Amino acid sequence: MTQKTAKTTERSLDVIDTVQKLGGATLDELTNELEISRSTIHLHLQTLLKEGYLTKEGAVYHIGLRFLNHGxxxxxxxxxxxxxxxxxxxxxxxxxxxxxxxxxxxxxxxxxxxxxxxxxxxxxxxxxxxxxxxxxxxxxxxxxxxxxxxxxxxxxxxxxxxxxxxxxxxxxxxxxxxxxxxxxxxxxxxxxxxxxxxxxxxxxxxxxxxxxxxxxxxxxxxxxxxxxxxxxxxxxxxxxxxxxxxxxxxxxxxxxxxxxxxxxxx
Missing domain, CATH: 3.30.450.40 (GAF domain)
Incomplete structure (x- = not known):
């Protein structure tokens, strides 16, 4: 039986994984990589940025150090x-x-x-x-x-x-x-x-x-x-x-x- 999952959480995790896989990514690069609308990706990015799970350098998003605490x-x-x-x-x-x-x-x-x-x-x-x-x-x-x-x-x-x-x-x-x-x-x-x-x-x-x-x-x-x-x-x-x-x-x-x-x- 397939377990039910929270789609919003899955999307945030997809964003995180893709940012790491690309070694940092812009909004445009993430939009090209993921089958998610640009506006939705932007919302996830802003949420993850606010919570410290991502950091931003110029236009490029990177994995944030908050993950180090969890790890x-x-x-x-x-x-x-x-x-x-x-x-x-x-x-x-x-x-x-x-x-x-x-x-x-x-x-x-x-x-x-x-x-x-x-x-x-x-x-x-x-x-x-x-x-x-x-x-x-x-x-x-x-x-x-x-x-x-x-x-x-x-x-x-x-x-x-x-x-x-x-x-x-x-x-x-x-x-x-x-x-x-x-x-x-x-x-x-x-x-x-x-x-x-x-x-x-x-x-x-x-x-x-x-x-x-x-x-x-x-x-x-x-x-x-x-x-x-x-x-x-x-x-x-x-x-x-x-x-x-x-x-x-x-x-x-x-x-x-x-x-x-x-x-x-x-």
Whole structure:
């Protein structure tokens, strides 16, 4: 059953998304992009501008900093996310590699915390996905990254189908899984091993090892991945050493999350 939604709110969100997609936009550019009348777009712009969700420089509208307030609140609302940030930072410092914590949102993966070790000379995924100083908030298709596959492996078949119905299996590289049956078979393997691999599936020459993070009730909170170049992620390090280290770190994190949850209810 299709849920009823507020059309006015949908239009405001379309305006916001388009302003961001275009990297800033004028009223004329938004009118050309959206199937909404010029007067209606102008009304939405003025409302969003007044509330601080947009800012205006000359004739160009940009995303306002009020979103930063909401984003930081969302990122720190759950104590588990803060604990995950500590794990990401400590693990990155330990192995001198990029580490990410990703959460499912809108049937995609959204990057919540990332630590890119300064001594690593390999260009990270950040250069491929964003020109911003921090890639936090970037979306991934779940099937193309190790964190995403680790999350998918925890979902019911119905949820996995919903994800694929929403976004399909877009090809990121020649190694990306684009066949549903192949993906489902991959998810079965992840459930058995406890870790997910992405071998040049999002960016060429980049390998990833991911593991889901669960809450006290067993539900999936997100996933953590170790990411690095293929020339450093070779043989036993990629298939055994990093998966074992990641599993140990995530197990410790889940214990911290469980203890924190119990403390809140004592």
């Amino acid at each position: 930081e609140y969302a990122r720190s609302r759950k104590k588990a996310y803060t604990l995950a940030k500590q794990t990401v930072t400590e693990l990155s410092d330990q192995i001198d590699e990029e580490v990410e914590f990703v959460v499912e949102n809108d049937n995609r993966g959204i990057l919540v915390h990332e630590s890119f070790h300064p001594d690593s000379h390999f260009p990270s995924k950040e250069r491929h996905i964003s020109t911003a100083p921090s890639p936090a908030g970037i979306y991934y298709y779940l099937h193309s990254v190790a964190t995403g596959k680790a999350i998918l492996a925890e979902l019911s078949d119905e949820r996995v189908k919903a994800v694929l119905d929403d976004w399909g299996l877009p090809r990121q590289t020649e190694h990306t899984i684009t066949d549903r049956d192949a993906l489902l078979q991959e998810l079965e393997g992840i459930r058995k091993r406890g870790v997910a691999f992405a071998d040049e599936e999002y960016v060429d020459s980049l390998r990833e090892v991911g593991r889901r993070v669960t809450g006290p009730d067993g539900s999936v909170l997100g996933a953590i991945a170790i990411i690095g170049p293929k020339y450093r992620f070779t043989d036993e390090r990629y298939t055994t050493e990093l998966p074992e280290l990641l599993t140990e770190c995530v197990d410790d994190l889940e214990t911290e999350i469980r203890d924190s949850y119990l403390d809140d209810y004592r």
